[in-house]
Amino acid sequence: MSLISSWLRLLHGPGSFEGLMASHVEYLYRVAYRFCGNNQADAEDLVQDLLIKLYPRVEEIRALEHLRPWLVRVMYRQFIDQVRRNKRSPLYGADDVMKLEIAADEGQTAASLLEQERLQHQLLTAMNALNEEQRAVVSLHDIEGYTLQELEDMLETPIGTLKSRLHRARAKLRGVLEPFAGPERDTDSEEEKWTASN
Amino acid sequence: MDCKQLIVLLEDYLDGQLGEVEAADCSNHIQGCNVCRDRVRGAQRLRSMLRTLPRTGPRFGFVAQSLAAARAAHRDGRRLSFTGAIGMALSLGLVAVVLMHEWPAQHTDTRETTLASKAGASEQTNMQFVNVSMLEHRNVRLVFDVPRDLDQVKLKIELPDNVVLAKSKSTRQLLWQTNLSKGSNVLTLPIQAVGYGEGVLSTVLIHNGGQKTFRLRLVTDPDSTMIEKPTNVLTI
Numbered sequence: 001m002s003l004i005s006s007w008l009r010l011l012h013g014p015g016s017f018e019g020l021m022a023s024h025v026e027y028l029y030r031v032a033y034r035f036c037g038n039n040q041a042d043a044e045d046l047v048q049d050l051l052i053k054l055y056p057r058v059e060e061i062r063a064l065e066h067l068r069p070w071l072v073r074v075m076y077r078q079f080i081d082q083v084r085r086n087k088r089s090p091l092y093g094a095d096d097v098m099k100l101e102i103a104a105d106e107g108q109t110a111a112s113l114l115e116q117e118r119l120q121h122q123l124l125t126a127m128n129a130l131n132e133e134q135r136a137v138v139s140l141h142d143i144e145g146y147t148l149q150e151l152e153d154m155l156e157t158p159i160g161t162l163k164s165r166l167h168r169a170r171a172k173l174r175g176v177l178e179p180f181a182g183p184e185r186d187t188d189s190e191e192e193k194w195t196a197s198n
Numbered sequence: 199m200d201c202k203q204l205i206v207l208l209e210d211y212l213d214g215q216l217g218e219v220e221a222a223d224c225s226n227h228i229q230g231c232n233v234c235r236d237r238v239r240g241a242q243r244l245r246s247m248l249r250t251l252p253r254t255g256p257r258f259g260f261v262a263q264s265l266a267a268a269r270a271a272h273r274d275g276r277r278l279s280f281t282g283a284i285g286m287a288l289s290l291g292l293v294a295v296v297l298m299h300e301w302p303a304q305h306t307d308t309r310e311t312t313l314a315s316k317a318g319a320s321e322q323t324n325m326q327f328v329n330v331s332m333l334e335h336r337n338v339r340l341v342f343d344v345p346r347d348l349d350q351v352k353l354k355i356e357l358p359d360n361v362v363l364a365k366s367k368s369t370r371q372l373l374w375q376t377n378l379s380k381g382s383n384v385l386t387l388p389i390q391a392v393g394y395g396e397g398v399l400s401t402v403l404i405h406n407g408g409q410k411t412f413r414l415r416l417v418t419d420p421d422s423t424m425i426e427k428p429t430n431v432l433t434i
Binding site for chain 2: 017018021022025026029030033038040041042043044045047048051052054055056119120123124138142143145148163166167170173174177178
């Protein structure tokens with residue numbers, strides 16, 4: 001438990017809202033950050049809205065045996081609701097702003113980044129291009145390590161649907177990484193040549 | 199098993215979702231097929247990269263601030279419902295603009311009053327404001343709340359000198375035409391403070407020969423830091 005979590009538990013008591021939630025906020029932020037396509041402000045908003053929504057439910061939270069998966073489930077529902085609400089707005093995809101953001105993202109791939117960082121950047125960009133449901137399942141399964149069985153309950157989605165989202169998402173992400181697989185293969189073949197000629 | 203069958207089962211194979219017999223079939227095929235070995239390598243590489251992506255934690259102070267904000271929002275009854283704000287705008291029968299962001303300034307308890315005066319007055323004297331720390335990236339949300347569908351609304355947003363658009367620093371003005379749906383229409387402006395002082399972000403809506411201007415003060419205080427952000431939060 002982090003220092004701030006311990007302090008909040010001490011200050012408000014272990015059964016208080018702060019005491020119960022403090023050790024989960026950082027984790028929720030991390031998951032929210034992935035859900036929101038690596039956008040800090042949106043992730044903060046999502047977590048903040050979740051905490052405000054949950055504050056009156058402290059008794060319910062206290063009674064939960066496995067709090068973290070439950071919190072992720074509530075946050076996921078809130079995230080999807082929010083996405084649906086935003087998508088109904090005609091300004092959500094306002095061309096001018098979207099173009100600006102895309103152009104800026106491309107520009108951010110600085111030539112000076114190391115190869116690993118460049119790949120990570122490509123991967124994060126590709127993750128942003130997934131739809132919200134695909135991004136959520138990749139974040140929770142492939143990054144956070146939840147099993148599909150756990151996610152079936154957590155996201156209240158049949159396992160077949162989860163698999164389908166996951167497989168489609170990975171296929172898209174692999175497509176992004178493929179152009180960067182070249183040097184690795186070249187290195188292998190160089191090694192093979194070297195071994196063969198020696 | 200052939201390559202086509204392996205492709206169908208590959209993800210389940212690597213996720214350990216296959217039964218023993220199918221998993222063994224896959225292993226046998228992969229051992230004897232260079233192309234599928236590459237496929238497996240590619241899929242494993244993706245998994246490995248996803249697992250090692252940098253883990254981004256919240257900014258310093260967020261945990262305590264967000265919990266304090268949740269408590270404050272309920273304790274003081276200051277959490278205004280966005281529905282209430284919409285009702286206010288509708289009752290005035292005007293195109294209203296609510297300017298919000300994720301860490302609203304401290305005058306949240308007067309927001310409805312402010313909104314009403316904005317919607318009813320051509321010049322605003324009681325302008326909402328946002329504190330922005332120098333170089334901090336901040337999303338300002340513009341929520342355009344309209345009483346009915348409006349076609350071909352021209353929107354013009356002008357940035358003050360002390361901020362830039364976070365991802366397009368040279369753009370000072372955004373201008374476009376769009377349709378607004380009845381209810382709330384959200385636009386997020388990612389801004390970054392680049393100069394100290396105070397400026398006014400102005401938003402002009404032009405429709406059917408008339409126009410309305412709404413303004414938001416953006417204040418960059420040399421003494422403000424990320425930690426000193428106001429912690430009371432208003433959600434919509």
